[in-house]
Every structure is written in structure tokens, then in C-alpha cells.
Amino acid sequence: MTVVGVIDGAAVALTVEDLFRRHVDDVARIASRLLGPRATEADVDDIVQHVFIAIHRALPGFRGDSDVRTWIYGITARVVLSQLRGSKRYRAMIERYGEASLIRPQSSRIDETVEHREALRRVWRALSELKAEGRVVFVLSEIEGWTAPEIGAALELSEEAVRSRLRRAREELSVRIKKLKETER
Amino acid sequence: MSQDPLDEDLALVRELMRSRPATVEPHRKTRLWAAIDENIHRRERPFRWGWFAGLAAAAAAAAIAVWSADRPPAAIPAPPRPGVAERIDTAENNPRPLPVEKTRWITAQPKTIEVPGATLALAENSELELGSAGNYHLVSGTVEVSIDAASPVVFTVAGAKVSAVAARIRLARSPSGPTLELLSGAVREASGFLPPPAPVRKISLEQQMIDADRERIAGRVARAIAAYEVVARDPAAATLREEAMLRQAELYRATGRSGAALRVLAAADAQISNGLLLPERVALEVELLLAAGRIDDAKRALEKGQNVDGPALARARELLLEKSEPR
DSSP states (O other), rough: EEEEEEETTTEEEEEHHHHHHHHHHHHHHHHHHHHHOOHHHHHHHHHHHHHHHHHHHHHHGOOSOOOOOHHHHHHHHHHHHHHHHOHHHHHHHHGGTTTTTOOOOOOOOOOHHHHHHHHHHHHHHHHSSOOHHHHHHIIIIISOOHHHHHHHHHHTOOHHHHHHHHHHHHHHHHHHHHHHHHHOO | OOOHHHHHHHHHHHHHHOOSSSSOOOOHHHHHHHHHHHHHHHOOOOHHHHOOOOOOOHHHHHHHHHHSSSOSSSSSOOOOOTOOOOOOOTTTOSSSSOOOOOOOOOOOEEEEEEOOOOOOOOOOOOOOOOTTTTTTOOOOOEEEOOOOSSSSOEEETTTEEEESSSSHHHHHHHEEEEEEEEEEEEEEEEEEGGGOOOOOOOHHHHHHHHHHHHHHTTOOOHHHHHHHHHHHHHHHHTTTHHHHHHHHHHHHHTTHHHHHHHHHHHHHHHTTTOOOOOOOHHHHHHHHEEEEEETTHHHHHHTTTTTTOOOHHHHHHHHHHHHHHHO
């Protein structure tokens, strides 16, 4: 059975191998951002494998009425979501966020570097305490720069639901970061 | 008015949070695809009813053979004689259970196995029935038989101990020396005691690839090329072949041997028409041809990559465009 999809405006026959070749970089990038800075290469590879196996299973049902890229990114986000929800390994990984410095010095000024590091640690720590749904929506929006309709299409949510989750995630993060800042003083 | 604490932090770290590598290294890509491909094919593999039927038939035949085997009367230990073992532990006089490891059925015809250097001495034609719980099986090979109190009979085969499980045996002296004969038609193989299987070929190839990478990174170009060559020539190399050939071609180019690089790439084309690293291969070929001033050949090479894309190909297209433009 040949599945036809639209890539860059042209109808092409889709195989998992072609999709892997075209999109593995994006899938790995999105997975690593959703997993956070403490994710190892093995964690990311694990997700990438799950994603392409899921794509293989879902490919016969792909009707081509959405962009292939959106469809794949949606599968990626959902796979990460299910891993974040279900796996002890991923929970343990999230718990490690606050443990160590997460960045290399970006500036020669020590105070600036420290400030960046602390901010990054606060954001990831607060993110790690969010529910997986809110966290994924927040990362896709704030880090990946997706629009609400794009996130909705990927996660099979209404635009309204995406906006609502995003708003809630932002509010919760804001409160948590404020508390973290207060305890640091 | 104070800013939202989240926005404050995000303003500082948004770029850092985005700073993950934009691409997956070719080596990692190859490994990832190999794992995915294997998983997909494992899922797709149909249930082999033929094998199932064959196994069922073999199991039935083995069971019938066991039931129909000629069973001697109750065990009567051979009386001690000069030159005969004083005591042989059997299920009767040594009720401790014999170690039984993971087993699998095999079919076996009655056969005689040489027992050079056996410590067990038996009179000619003496038979030993070890009882229902104390039966033994030997795999082929040089066998050494010894008896001690802890484990009644231990056969050592090529360094691995094969323990008693479930077949009647007769120990007898042959004209040329001690022999051990299996009487029953079906025996169990104590596979848990057998030497571990040889490492899977794929792992070994991956290790070779890692070694080749190490040579390359250390700057030992000739050795790296030779190591990649070994991987590329291996019939089981599968997805590693393409990467090995690409690495070889890159190293040839780096050492100024463009002809050799192009030959390797042509060989890769012939063997792997549509591999995962096709964009990188085509891009390298285009760059080599352009460096040699073969613009038309470079255009033809680029056509091989018309259905794929990637940063490497984009660079090659730009390069070709630059070289093709009239001065």
C-alpha cells in the first residue's frame, strides 16, 4: 500500500525511511527540548525510536489532509507526553533538573553567567513541577515557537483548549518561579 | 510596574533553552534507523505456522521415543571389583537432587562418545542405571568423566560443565578405552551449561566501526580507511556499510585522493541506491567533481539527490550554482 502525502506542496509517496531521513533532526530537536536539559542522548534516541515506530503504525491511516510535518511533530509531542506521564525513568530525569548547573558559561562576566544559570535552573525546575500536558504546550509555544493552531493540530486539541492550557501553565510557572526567587533571597 | 517573574527569567534563558544541536550526527542516525528498522520488521514478521507445526511434530516424536524406549529392570549397582569404582552416587544412594539447568529438547540417536582420561573405571560391559532422577546427557566432543560427592557425575565438555538431566546412559569400556553410550532416543541438552554463544556479529561490526572512528579522530588516516574498508566489505554490515564507505570517501578527500574518494562513492551507489546517507554522499560527490572542474558531471550527480534534501545537499546546490554562473 502506498501512502501519499504532501511535502513542500508536492504529492509524494511516503515511506517511514523517507520520513526518517527528512525529519529525524526535527524530531530529535523537539524531543530534546521537551525532555529538557538533563535528557541524555540515549533519552532522546529512545523517543526518536518510539516516534518512528508510531509513525510506521500510523502511516496507513494517514490521509494527507494535514501537513506531514505537523502530523509527525504531533506524534512526537504525544510520544513525549506519554513517556513523561508513564515512565519512572523520565520522572527520575525530570527530578534531576534542579541538581546541578545546566549551562556552560555564555559570558565572560561571572555575575551574568551566574544569573543566567540560576534563571535557567528556576525555569526548568518550575517546568518539571508542571503537569506533562501544560509543560508540552508551554515548551512548544515558548521554545519551539509554535502557534496555538499548530499546537492544536499536533496534539489534536482545539485552539481554545491550547490557549487555556498555555494560560494555566504560564500562571503556574509564574507562581512557582516567584516562590523559588523568594527562597533564594 | 514589576515584570512577571516568568517573563524575566524567560528573557534571560529562552535562547539557552533553544540551544540544542540542530542535527543528529550521521553515525547516530544510522544506528537509530537500524534499531527502528529492526523493530518494524520484527513487528511485521508473520507467525510461522510451518515452524510451529514442525516443532509440535518434533516434540510429539520425542515424547513417543521416550515412552517407547526400552527400560531395563530396576537399578542394580555393579558390585565393586578390582579396578572398578568403589562408590558411584546414584539417585538411590544419593538422594540430593541433581542440578538441572535450563533445558531444551534435541533428538539424538544412540551413540558412543570417547572418554579419554576418565577417572571412572568400569568392568567391561558393565552397565549403570542411574535411576529416573539421575540420568545424563552428553553433547558431542571430548568428554571427561569424574565423580565426586558434591555432584555425582560431571561431564566436562570444552570447558563447560554439562549436567545430568533426563536420559538413561550406559557406561562401558570399549576396546580402545572407556566409552559412554547414550541409549535413549531423545535426550535433553543442558544448554544452561554450554559455553556462551559467540558475540552477535552486529555488535562486533559496531565495535569495528567505533574502532575505525577512533583511528579517524586520532588522525591515523590510513588505519581508519583500512578499518572502514573492513566494515564496508563485511556482508553483514547492512546499514553500517553506507556510513563506512562515506567515511572512507571523506578521508580520501581529506588526503587529496579525490579519485579514490569518487571510486568509493561510485561503489556505494552501486550497492546502496537509496540509503539514509544519500544526501551526504551526493553532496560529497558534487564537491569532489566541482573541485576537479567537472561541472557537468556534478550536475548529473546532483540529480541522484533530487528526491531528498538536507543541509549537505543545499550547500552542494549552492556550490554548483556558484561554479556554474558565467564569470
